[in-house]
Amino acid sequence: MKTPRKNVLEWLTFGVGTALVLATVVFLAISAWRFEDTPPVVEIGLGTPQARHGRFDVPVTAKNRGTQPAEQIEIEVTLKSASGAEERATLHLDFLARQSERKGWVSFFGDPSRGTLSARPRGFQAP
Amino acid sequence: MVKSVKKSFRTTAPPLSESAQEYARGIAGGMLFSLPLLYTMEVWSTGFLASPLRLLAYVGISFVLLLGYNRFAGMRADSSFVEVAIDSVEEMGLGILLAAVVLFLLGRVTTSMPVSEIVGSVVVEAMTVAIGVSVGTAQLGGGSKENHGLRSDSGNPHTSGQLVLAICGAVLFAANVAPTEEILVIAREISPAKQLGLVALSLLVSSLILYQSNFTGSQKHVRRDEGFWIAFGLATSYAAALVASAVMLWFFGRFDGASPSLSVSLIVVLAFPGMLGASAGRLLIQ
Numbered sequence: 001m002k003t004p005r006k007n008v009l010e011w012l013t014f015g016v017g018t019a020l021v022l023a024t025v026v027f028l029a030i031s032a033w034r035f036e037d038t039p040p041v042v043e044i045g046l047g048t049p050q051a052r053h054g055r056f057d058v059p060v061t062a063k064n065r066g067t068q069p070a071e072q073i074e075i076e077v078t079l080k081s082a083s084g085a086e087e088r089a090t091l092h093l094d095f096l097a098r099q100s101e102r103k104g105w106v107s108f109f110g111d112p113s114r115g116t117l118s119a120r121p122r123g124f125q126a127p
Numbered sequence: 128m129v130k131s132v133k134k135s136f137r138t139t140a141p142p143l144s145e146s147a148q149e150y151a152r153g154i155a156g157g158m159l160f161s162l163p164l165l166y167t168m169e170v171w172s173t174g175f176l177a178s179p180l181r182l183l184a185y186v187g188i189s190f191v192l193l194l195g196y197n198r199f200a201g202m203r204a205d206s207s208f209v210e211v212a213i214d215s216v217e218e219m220g221l222g223i224l225l226a227a228v229v230l231f232l233l234g235r236v237t238t239s240m241p242v243s244e245i246v247g248s249v250v251v252e253a254m255t256v257a258i259g260v261s262v263g264t265a266q267l268g269g270g271s272k273e274n275h276g277l278r279s280d281s282g283n284p285h286t287s288g289q290l291v292l293a294i295c296g297a298v299l300f301a302a303n304v305a306p307t308e309e310i311l312v313i314a315r316e317i318s319p320a321k322q323l324g325l326v327a328l329s330l331l332v333s334s335l336i337l338y339q340s341n342f343t344g345s346q347k348h349v350r351r352d353e354g355f356w357i358a359f360g361l362a363t364s365y366a367a368a369l370v371a372s373a374v375m376l377w378f379f380g381r382f383d384g385a386s387p388s389l390s391v392s393l394i395v396v397l398a399f400p401g402m403l404g405a406s407a408g409r410l411l412i413q
Contacts, residue, residue, distance in 0.1 A: 020219075025186060028250070029183060031243060100244055127176050
C-alpha cells in the first residue's frame, strides 16, 4: 500500500482530525449503546432565596432524568406562609434536553424563610 | 490535502505554505457554506433533541458524502482510496473543530453544559461545515484546476460521479432550510395541487439550469446528446434531491409523528431547494 507524502502540518491536521472524529464516534457509539428510551422525568430543585430590592429571588433547578427531551416546561413554585396565605410564581423553560438540567429564578414578595416553599412541573410536552 | 491543482499520487511532500493556504481555503469554505446553520436556532436544539444513534448515523452518512465528493470532484481521478479517506478524515476533523469554536463564541456551547449536549450541538453543525471545508479547499483556490470534473473513458460525464455530486449539492443547498419551522408550516398548509406544482417547477428550473441556460460547467458535465439522457439527467437529479431531502428531514426529526401525506409534502417542499443544489449546486462544486 502506498503511503501518501505529507508535510508536518498535514500530518498534524490528520492526527488532530482523526482524534476528534474517533472521540466523537466512540462517545456517540457508547451513548447509543447505553441509550434507553424513557419518557422525560422532570424534577424540580429549589435553592437558597436571596433578598433583592424588596423581593425574594429563589433559584430553581429543573432536571430531566429521562432519555427523551421535554419542551415547553411550565414550573409552578408556591410559597405558603404560616398564616396559610399562598403566593405563586411560575417559570417557563423552552426545553430540557435528556438527562440535563437548566436553572432559572422565581420571585416572591413574601419572605420564603417565614413560610414553606414547594415546586412542581405543571406540564411539559414531547418535542 | 492538496487540491488546488487536483492531485494525483504525490512522490514528495508539498511545501508548508501550500498546505497552509489550502487549510485556509477549507476554513473559509466551511464557514461560507454553513453560516446559516450556525446561526439557526432549530439546528442548535436538534443537537440536544436527536438520539445518539441518529447523530451517529448522521456522522456516517456525512463521511460517505465526503468520500464521494473527494473521489469525484475534490481530487484527481487517479487518487488512491487511502488519500481520499485521509482527506475526508481531515475535513471532518476540521469541521468538528470549527463548529466547536464558532458555537462556543456564539455562546451556544458552554463549559457548564453536559458532554452529551456539547457533542450533539457540535456534531449537528460540524457535518455541513466539513462538506463546506471540502468544497472550499477544492473550489476556492485561485490556481488552475487540472482534470476538472470526472469523465468516463468514453468522454461522457461519469454518471455515478455526477449522482454523488448531485446529492452533495442538494445537501449543501437544502441543509440551510431543512431544520427551519418554515418547511413544516409550508408542508402542512399547501394543497396536493400546489405540491405537484412544486415538483413541476423543480424539474423546470433544473432543466433550464442543466440544458437551456449555458450554465457554468453544464456543457462539460451534463450529457445532452439524446432526449433519453435529458430525461435521465432530470430524473436522477430529482431523485438525488428527494433522497437528500428525506435524509435531512429524518435527521431533524420532521418525520416523527408525521402522517404519510405530511411526510411526502415535507419532502416535496424541501426537494425544491434540494433540486437547485442537485443541478446548479452540483455544477458549481466540481
